[in-house]
Amino acid sequence: xxxxxxxxxxxxxxxxxxxxxxxxxxxxxxxxxxxxxxxxxxxxxxxxxxxxxxxxxxxxxxxxxxxxxxxxxxxxxxxxxxxxxxxxxxxxxxxxxxxxxxxxxxxxxxxxxxxxxxxxxxxxxxxxxxxxxxxxxxxxxxxxxxxxxxxxxxxxxxxxxxxxxxxxxxxxxxxxxxxxxxxxxxxxxxxxxxxxxxxxxxxxxxxxxxxxxxxxxxxxxxxxxxxxxxxxxxxxxxxxxxxxxxxxxxxxxxxxxxxxxxxx
Amino acid sequence: xxxxxxxxxxxxxxxxxxxxxxxxxxxxxxxxxxxxxxxxxxxxxxxxxxxxxxxxxxxxxxxxxxxxxxxxxxxxxxxxxxxxxxxxxxxxxxxxxxxxxxxxxxxxxxxxxxxxxxxxxxxxxxxxxxxxxxxxxxxxxxxxxxxxxxxxxxxxxxxxxxxxxxxxxxxxxxxxxxxxxxxxxxxxxxxxxxxxxxxxxxxxxxxxxxxxxxxxxxxxxxxxxxxxxxxxxxxxxxxxxxxxxxxxxxxxxxxxxxxxxxxx
Ligand SMILES: NC(=O)c1ccc[n+]([C@@H]2O[C@H](COP(=O)([O-])OP(=O)(O)OC[C@H]3O[C@@H](n4cnc5c(N)ncnc54)[C@H](OP(=O)(O)O)[C@@H]3O)[C@@H](O)[C@H]2O)c1
Ligand SMILES: NC(=O)c1ccc[n+]([C@@H]2O[C@H](COP(=O)([O-])OP(=O)(O)OC[C@H]3O[C@@H](n4cnc5c(N)ncnc54)[C@H](OP(=O)(O)O)[C@@H]3O)[C@@H](O)[C@H]2O)c1
Numbered sequence: 001x002x003x004x005x006x007x008x009x010x011x012x013x014x015x016x017x018x019x020x021x022x023x024x025x026x027x028x029x030x031x032x033x034x035x036x037x038x039x040x041x042x043x044x045x046x047x048x049x050x051x052x053x054x055x056x057x058x059x060x061x062x063x064x065x066x067x068x069x070x071x072x073x074x075x076x077x078x079x080x081x082x083x084x085x086x087x088x089x090x091x092x093x094x095x096x097x098x099x100x101x102x103x104x105x106x107x108x109x110x111x112x113x114x115x116x117x118x119x120x121x122x123x124x125x126x127x128x129x130x131x132x133x134x135x136x137x138x139x140x141x142x143x144x145x146x147x148x149x150x151x152x153x154x155x156x157x158x159x160x161x162x163x164x165x166x167x168x169x170x171x172x173x174x175x176x177x178x179x180x181x182x183x184x185x186x187x188x189x190x191x192x193x194x195x196x197x198x199x200x201x202x203x204x205x206x207x208x209x210x211x212x213x214x215x216x217x218x219x220x221x222x223x224x225x226x227x228x229x230x231x232x233x234x235x236x237x238x239x240x241x242x243x244x245x246x247x248x249x250x251x252x253x254x255x256x257x258x259x260x261x262x263x264x
Numbered sequence: 265x266x267x268x269x270x271x272x273x274x275x276x277x278x279x280x281x282x283x284x285x286x287x288x289x290x291x292x293x294x295x296x297x298x299x300x301x302x303x304x305x306x307x308x309x310x311x312x313x314x315x316x317x318x319x320x321x322x323x324x325x326x327x328x329x330x331x332x333x334x335x336x337x338x339x340x341x342x343x344x345x346x347x348x349x350x351x352x353x354x355x356x357x358x359x360x361x362x363x364x365x366x367x368x369x370x371x372x373x374x375x376x377x378x379x380x381x382x383x384x385x386x387x388x389x390x391x392x393x394x395x396x397x398x399x400x401x402x403x404x405x406x407x408x409x410x411x412x413x414x415x416x417x418x419x420x421x422x423x424x425x426x427x428x429x430x431x432x433x434x435x436x437x438x439x440x441x442x443x444x445x446x447x448x449x450x451x452x453x454x455x456x457x458x459x460x461x462x463x464x465x466x467x468x469x470x471x472x473x474x475x476x477x478x479x480x481x482x483x484x485x486x487x488x489x490x491x492x493x494x495x496x497x498x499x500x501x502x503x504x505x506x507x508x509x510x511x512x513x514x515x516x517x518x519x520x521x522x523x524x525x526x527x528x
Contacts, residue, residue, distance in 0.1 A: 071521060119463070126466040135463045164462055174461040178468040181458065184510060185449060185471065191506035194445065197438040198428055199383070199399045202390040203477055204442040206470040207449065213467055223517045236511060242455035243507060246448060247500060253487040257335060 006151045007031055011061040013076060014068030015041045015049070016218075018094065021124040022067070023047055025131070026155060034059060038072075057084040063152050066093040066101070070224025073101055077108050088112040090148050094120055096179065096221060098168035100228040102141055115141040116149055117168055120156065121179070125213050132160035139168050176231035183222050184239060186214025270415045271295055275325040277340060278332030279305045279313070281482075282358065285388040286331070287311055289395070290419060298323060302336075321348040327416050330357040330365070334488025337365055341372050352376040354412050358384055360443065360485060362432035364492040366405055379405040380413055381432055384420065385443070389477050396424035403432050440495035447486050448503060450478025 008031045012019050015037035023033050023046060033047040036056040042049040050056035057064075057080060068076045073095060091109045093101045095117075102117045109115060120127075121135040136156040143149045157163055189211035196208060214222070226232045272295045276283050279301035287297050291310045298312040299305065300320040306313040314320035321328075321344060332340045337359060355373050357365045359381075366381045373379060384391075385399040400420040407413045421427055453475035460472060478486070490496045 121463050121465050134466075137463050166462070171463065174463050177458065178461045178463065179465050181456075182465060182467040182471055186467065187510045188503065188506045191509050192445075192502050194441065197442045198430070199385050199401050199435065199438050199442065201385050201443050201446060202398075203446040203450070203474045206474050207446055210467045210470050219517075223514060226514045227518045227521060236514070238456050239452065240507065240511070242452045243504065245455050246451045247504070250487060250490045250500070254491045257491055 006147075008062045008151055008155075009034070009060055010063045010065055011035070011056060011059060012047070012065045012067055013037070013056075013080070014066060014072075015039075015044070015047070016067065016069070017124060019065075019067035020044070021127070022065075022094070022120070025159060029155060029158065031155070034061075038068075038076075053079070054081050054084050057081050058086060060086055061089045062148060063090045063092055066091070066095070066105075069218065069220040070095050070097055070100065070228050071220050074104055077104055080108070082108070082110050085110065085113070088114070088145075090114045090116060090143075090145065090152060092116045092118055092152060094118055096175070096225055097228045098137075098139070098171040098175075099230065102139065102168040106141065114143050114145055114149060116143060116152065117141050118156075119171060119175075120161070123217065125216060130159065131156065134161055135164055136161035137164045137166050137171050139166060139171075141168075172229045173231050175225075176229050176235045180225045180229060180232045181235055181239065182210060183214045183217070183225055184236065186211045187222060190215045270411075272326045272415055272419075273298070273324055274327045274329055275299070275320060275323065276311070276329045276331055277301070277320075277344070278330060278336075279303075279308070279311070280331065280333070281388060283329075283331035284308070285391070286329075286358070286384070289423060293419060293422065295419070298325075302332075302340075317343070318345050318348050321345050322350060324350055325353045326412060327354045327356055330355070330359070330369075333482065333484040334359050334361055334364065334492050335484050338368055341368055344372070346372070346374050349374065349377070352378070352409075354378045354380060354407075354409065354416060356380045356382055356416060358382055360439070360489055361492045362401075362403070362435040362439075363494065366403065366432040370405065378407050378409055378413060380407060380416065381405050382420075383435060383439075384425070387481065389480060394423065395420065398425055399428055400425035401428045401430050401435050403430060403435075405432075436493045437495050439489075440493050440499045444489045444493060444496045445499055445503065446474060447478045447481070447489055448500065450475045451486060454479045 010031050010033050012035040015035040026033055027046045035047045036050045036053055091105055091113055095101045096119060098117050098119060105115050116138055118138040127134055189207060274295050274297050276299040279299040290297055300314045300317055355369055355377055359365045362381050362383060369379050380402055382402040391398055453471060
């Protein structure tokens, strides 16, 4: 078997909706998946679930994949009993913000283990018909075992992802302008309770889709995009001031029309 | 030839992008199109263009279709030399707001002419591959010549539009929640200069499409949606306050996380 199709023992920490979605494809590719999480997911048909973190960490892993929520990763990583590791492994994460886990993992993960920070830019909804051409961002933060890291990235390559090597900082800058903004607009539309009308335009249909897909993700995910991406606050300010500018332009135009009417 | 496929003499007032788009399909269906407008469009290959409004109104029309901008319709209709009409006709409009032209036309159009107010809920972009299943809203405001009105509506029926009979008031209420909101978000995204990134999610791609399609329409069209739809102001307020609520929720969640960290 070539390097890139090597079967991996992957241990997942945090077995929520996104981890379960990833595990399906990883299992299909023949990888061996074990998981641990805060809640009990031991009923899951395809993975071996461990309630006990020490026991889990003591198993033979090639990769330990961190899939917890953004807001809980700090507590979760700090509670990992690294001394129970049998051998150096590749630590990877899939959080939707990147500078935060990068810094945390560099600080907490034992020096002899490798690190790759990743963000698959899709989820259970947008990736439900396969991952072809969907962007997969990664930074090889600390990689000595190139073969192992390549084997892990090959999981996404083989599904046809658009592989994008990029710094975590660059990711967070771009994602604040795109993904965070999208989720914010989705949450605003949800607050407004927007819903289909009999006279929907194509554009409005797209907004309803954005509302539905973003609010399907947990509020933890959304708040994490804000709290742990240092570029997000500025984007929220930009959104507010753009709305104010649009409003002022509309009001000025209306005043001018009124003035024009009065003159006639 | 059955009633519904009768060939009509259609006179268009206001020959901008949307009128030209409509004229293409009407000509294809075999109708005879003449037009007048503020600017000179006499080079147009498929329609007979008249620079002189009196001459234009004095021609034999079945339908006079008003396609000017929302903000100019009042001036345009008030300047129509109705006394030059050869016979009673069907006046129709396609403005993206409906109470405003309805009231104006009821006031200005001679009592013996009929009136139908319509809004094709699509444009040159969303309707470029045909009009099948695209919503077409109309109110039969003052119709005595049923045959003529049906022949006019048949133009849209034959292309497969979803025909929706609805009051102009109901249209404006619904359109403020859908189309006006969509255009406002498009204009906000344009103010923010959002643009594709290498790591676009599917949701963000939809927002970029909304930005591109709404800003392709004139600013006159957008400001008309606000100024002449009495429900739009409330929607803009709703958007502002929804943004504030989302912001406060994010900030409160962040403060709680910070507080929690300090306790540890
Ligand atoms: N959903 C997506 O489309 C998507 C796409 C790309 C990346 N991601 C990233 O993938 C990760 C998981 O996302 P998700 O959609 O599954 O939902 P999420 O709400 O972001 O995270 C849920 C996961 O976090 C764990 N968790 C939450 N609070 C915890 C706590 N206090 N202590 C320990 N564990 C805790 C949950 O454990 P239990 O299940 O055991 O309760 C579950 O495994 C996130 O970092 C997210 O940013 C998600
Ligand atoms: N675009 C769409 O997708 C769409 C869809 C449904 C309904 N509509 C409605 O269709 C109408 C036309 O829309 P549009 O997209 O073509 O662009 P628009 O900017 O809304 O209107 C352009 C038209 O208005 C005329 N006009 C503008 N200012 C005028 C003035 N001061 N005096 C006289 N005429 C004036 C222009 O005449 P000249 O060309 O001669 O300068 C042109 O015919 C609008 O009422 C709009 O709400 C548009």
